[in-house]
Amino acid sequence: MSLILNGCILLLKEHHLLTKADIVFDNEITNVTYDSRQAQKDGMFFCKGTHFKEEYLRQAQQNGASTYVSQQEYPDIKGMNALIVNDVQKAMALLGAAFYDYPQNDLFIIAFTGTKGKTTSAYFTRGILQAYTNKKTALFSTIDRIVGPQPQQRFKSSLTTPESLDLFKEMRQAVDNKMTHLVMEVSSQAYLRNRVYGLHYDVGFFLNITPDHIGPNEHPNFANYLHCKLQLLVNSKICVLNANSDHFDEIYQAAKATTQPENIYLFARQGTPGQNIDFIYQSQQATLAQSEFQLQGISDKAKEMNVTGNYELSLAGDFNETNAVAAIIGAGLAGVPYQLAQTAITNVHIPGRMETLKTQHHGTVYVDYAHNYGSMKALLSFLQRQNPHSKMFVVVGSTGNKGVSRREGFGKVLSEYADYAYLTTDDPGFEDPQKIAEEIDSYINHKQVQVQIILDRQRAIQAAITQSHPGDVVVLAGKGEDAYQKIRGLDTPYPNDFNVAQKVISQLE
The missing domain is CATH 3.40.1190.10 (Mur-like, catalytic domain)
Known part of the structure; x- marks a missing residue:
């Protein structure tokens, strides 16, 4: 994999990205990176990010980088080719595709x-x-x-x-x-x-x-x-x-x-x-173990794809049928016929999606990656329809430094469906998890929901399962099979919700 410097200049000009090219010497680019620690001899380094520091560029140069791409010039950096662009992210995408030969x-x-x-x-x-x-x-x-x-x-x-x-x-x-x-x-x-x-x-x-x-x-x-x-x-x-x-x-x-x-x-x-509308689908049966639906091609072009028929999923939830229909259509457009799609989709397992743990003396535990209002509503409404007389225990948190709008959504959906809510930590980043939990709590109708804030996620899961009774529903939402918590810039190891729940259940029973 390599790039010719003149070729880079022509490509950037073609997309109206290049504002200035300061070429000290011509050489073949044999490495591309935006991480100064990974820069190599004859490499191209991209100065990206709102918090970029000149010292990163110096480190890249020390590691052998010969060219940098940036939205600003660094006149104190001597002996490097400089490609100054109006959008370094666009430049990086174009040159990255070219370096790896499209x-x-x-x-x-x-x-x-x-x-x-x-x-x-x-x-x-x-x-x-x-x-x-x-x-x-x-x-x-x-x-x-x-x-x-x-x-x-x-x-x-x-x-x-x-x-x-x-x-x-x-x-x-x-x-x-x-x-x-x-x-x-x-x-x-x-x-x-x-x-x-x-x-x-x-x-x-x-x-x-x-x-x-x-x-x-x-x-x-x-x-x-x-x-x-x-x-x-x-x-x-x-x-x-x-x-x-x-x-x-x-x-x-x-x-x-x-x-x-x-x-x-x-x-x-x-x-x-x-x-x-080219395709319509209809749910035939949706249980806590599987779902069945029928897909029918309506338009001529849909009929030609030969995907009409009945399908069965090994994944609970009628809300997953929409995703399955999309997959069948996508595969059909790639040439997959009905018989093969019908057989293959039945056996698909999706990590962290509607995984179930049964207990003897407590509620049934569901682990799912649902992490915003829409996905939480789909999950909780389905479980409520399947268990109309059950109490619902929900463990959930919200990410820090992103998805801020989710917090109000969590408060709303918990008010609509939960009986007990355990607000906890979920990738807090550089934010205070206590404040994130309190923000979610501020949107919850406390006349409808009993709320506990337990920041230790493992303890929150333990509390929800322990306090549930046979016939109740316990939902562990947001992290699925994530094996870490993002805390202050670090991926901190975490056993994942499923493993934590398994351990709690084995200790209880």
């Missing part, structure tokens, strides 16, 4: 965006495609990054959509590992931060939209959040939209603005009003 061109890419359901949809889709491609489907998700068939080629994610250099590096690894397809989640932050600038997808899904990720360090308002989400449609060859989403008219208009009608597909629940 690996996206060798992958069939299916991308998902939405406030909720991205991870579940991505796992369902990959599960089907794995059977279709003989295990040659990569995955970039909130939980895992899978770039090949070997165990060492699977690792935990730190971001839903990583920085562009990491993204294209991992795509290159996937291609080199003989992967032919890629399923990925695309966050609104990926577009806000230009991590996927210039990247195009074969199929792009818009699952839904509700207020989220709005705060000082994220989107300034809902309009900006929606705008960033819509960019996935602008960059997709085929657009697939959930017609039941809020703000659907705006979503549909965005798709039609850049995509031919024959390349737009709409899906919806049975009975949804509206025209041009």
Whole structure:
């Protein structure tokens, strides 16, 4: 992998990003990084971030970097080539793709965006495609990054959509590992931060939209959040939209603005009003162990895909059927027929999603990654329908330094469904977890819900399970299988909610 300096200049000019090029000497670029500690001889270093310091650039130079890309000049740095640009994130995405020789061109890419359901949809889709491609489907998700068939080629994610250099590096690894397809989640932050600038997808899904990720360090308002989400449609060859989403008219208009009608597909629940719907689905049965639904192609182009039929999921919750439908359509657009999709999706397991633990003398425990108002409402309303006479115990926290708007949503959804709420820690970052919990608590109707603030998450889980009784429902929400807590810039080891609950139950019983 390498870059020619003149080629970099031409590429940046083509995209109207270059403001100045100060070339001291010409050389072949053989390394690209934004981490000064990883800079190497003849490397290119990107000066990114609101808290960037000149000392990082000096360290990169000491480690051998010969060129830097920045939005400002550093005149005290001598002996380095300087490419001054008006947007370093866009420049990094373009040059990163070029350095790794455009690996996206060798992958069939299916991308998902939405406030909720991205991870579940991505796992369902990959599960089907794995059977279709003989295990040659990569995955970039909130939980895992899978770039090949070997165990060492699977690792935990730190971001839903990583920085562009990491993204294209991992795509290159996937291609080199003989992967032919890629399923990925695309966050609104990926577009806000230009991590996927210039990247195009074969199929792009818009699952839904509700207020989220709005705060000082994220989107300034809902309009900006929606705008960033819509960019996935602008960059997709085929657009697939959930017609039941809020703000659907705006979503549909965005798709039609850049995509031919024959390349737009709409899906919806049975009975949804509206025209041009290509697929409808209807829940047949949803229990606490599985769900069954029927999918039917309505339009001619939908019928041609041959995905009409009955499907069964090993994942509880009728709210997961929407995600499964999206996955079946996505796989169908990649060429997967009904019989294969029907068999494959039944066996898909999704880490941290609706995992169940039974107890003898206490409530049934459900571990789920639900971490905003929309996903929490879907989860708790389903459990309430399945257990209309049960008391509901909910353990939940909210992240620090991001997703500030979630806190009011948690208070609202707890007031709607919970009997007992245990407010605890969930990746507090640099914020005080006590203040985060108190903010959630301020939105809870205390006439409806009994609230305890227990910041030690393991103790909060222990309290919820211990205080529950047979027939009750205990929900551990937000972290799923996360094996760490993000505290003051560090990933602090944490056993994960499922393991903590298992240990509590074994001690109790």
